[in-house]
Amino acid sequence: MSQPRVLITGGSRGIGRAIALRFAREGAQIVIASRTSSELDSVVEEIEAAGGKGLAAQMNVRDHGSIEAAVYRAVEDFDGEMDVLINNAGIFGLETFENVNLTSWQRFLDVNLTGPFLVTLEALAPLKESERGHIFNIASVAAKQGFERCTAYGASKAGLKGFSDSLREDLRADGVRVTTVYPGQIDTSIWDDIPGDWERSKMGRPEDVAEAVWAAYQGDGDQADVDVTSQGPA
Numbered sequence: 001m002s003q004p005r006v007l008i009t010g011g012s013r014g015i016g017r018a019i020a021l022r023f024a025r026e027g028a029q030i031v032i033a034s035r036t037s038s039e040l041d042s043v044v045e046e047i048e049a050a051g052g053k054g055l056a057a058q059m060n061v062r063d064h065g066s067i068e069a070a071v072y073r074a075v076e077d078f079d080g081e082m083d084v085l086i087n088n089a090g091i092f093g094l095e096t097f098e099n100v101n102l103t104s105w106q107r108f109l110d111v112n113l114t115g116p117f118l119v120t121l122e123a124l125a126p127l128k129e130s131e132r133g134h135i136f137n138i139a140s141v142a143a144k145q146g147f148e149r150c151t152a153y154g155a156s157k158a159g160l161k162g163f164s165d166s167l168r169e170d171l172r173a174d175g176v177r178v179t180t181v182y183p184g185q186i187d188t189s190i191w192d193d194i195p196g197d198w199e200r201s202k203m204g205r206p207e208d209v210a211e212a213v214w215a216a217y218q219g220d221g222d223q224a225d226v227d228v229t230s231q232g233p234a
Contacts, residue, residue, distance in 0.1 A: 003027040003052075004132075004217070005078040007071070009061060009119055010089030012039035014188035015138060017046075018206035019086055022214050024052025031074035033059035034089065061089045061115030062107075071122040082126040084217060087116035087160075088138045092190050092233070094149040105152050112156035117163060124176075133176035136213055137164045141184045142233035150233055157233075168224060179216050183209050183228040204228055 006023050010016040011032030020030050024047040032043055032054065040056035047054030055077050059070035075082060091111045095104065116137055127133035142150050143157035161180055168178035187203040209228050216223045 003029060004083040005029045005081060005130075006084040006086065007031045007033065007074045007082060007119075007123060008086040008088055009033045009059060009115070011086075012036055012043055014190060015183070015186060015206045015209045016086070016088040017043050018210040019088065019213050020047055020052075020054070021050050022207070022210035023084075024048075024050035024054070026214075027051050027053075029053045029078065031055045031057050031070075031077060033057045033070045033074075035060050059089075059119075061119065062110045064118055067115075067118050067122055071119065075123075075126045078126065080126060081129040082123055083130045083132050084134050084136070085120065085123045085127060086136045086138065086213070087119055088136075089115055090138065092153055092194075094194060094196075095152065096149050097151045100152050108152040108156040109159070112153070113159040113163065116160060120167070127176050128174050131175070133171075133174075134217055135164075135167070135171075135176065135178045136181055136216070137178070138181045138183070138209070139164070140233050141182050141227075143180075143182060147233045153233065165224075177223075179213075179223055179226055181209060181213060181216075181226045181228065185233065186228070 006028050008016050008020050011020050012034040020032050030047055030052050037058055044054035044056050057070040057073045060066040137160055139160045140157040142154040143161040164178055164180040185203040187200045212226045212228050216226050
């Protein structure tokens with residue numbers, strides 16, 4: 001089997017970076033996308049050091065034109081095919097319902113739901129060209145369970161779950177697998193700006209999610225759901 005060709009959104013830090021490095025250890029060809037070019041360049045160096053081939057592509061998942069350009073660059077680097085798409089880019093925040101306004105509500109939907117839709121739409125043709133096309137949508141336990149101060153975040157991740165479930169049925173005949181990953185609390189920089197006394201030492205690690213994704217990619221058959229357990233929303 002040739003080495004996988006992988007596009008990862010939100011690949012410059014946290015879970016996305018960990019997934020990139022896990023695939024890199026297997027010699028994968030990886031395009032990492034995010035808004036911050038300096039962080040991308042650093043992760044590309046780490047990918048190369050781990051044994052993979054890396055390429056940085058700036059992408060803002062709220063900008064369709066930016067998505068088109070980044071996916072085009074990835075597909076060009078992959079010679080027209082793509083084996084794995086990791087829809088990882090996302091935002092997180094805690095806010096009581098009374099304090100949620102239309103702007104913040106829309107931002108959660110734009111990044112956590114519409115973003116994966118648009119990236120998948122642009123990447124679908126090269127995924128179908130692959131004999132092992134696989135889409136991973138990184139959701140959250142909040143997609144399946146309610147949490148305090150998570151109305152906007154939970155709604156966006158529940159929407160991603162519904163998108164994944166139906167997309168899986170649509171693409172089954174094309175041989176493209178769709179897996180939804182449900183992390184609990186994962187210790188990433190996303191918690192740096194969240195007020196509260198969080199016991200981050202008890203949270204899961206980004207590498208836990210990366211190992212789960214790699215195992216699902218390696219597995220046979222249709223592994224629809226992957227739970228990465230830890231308490232609370234990610």
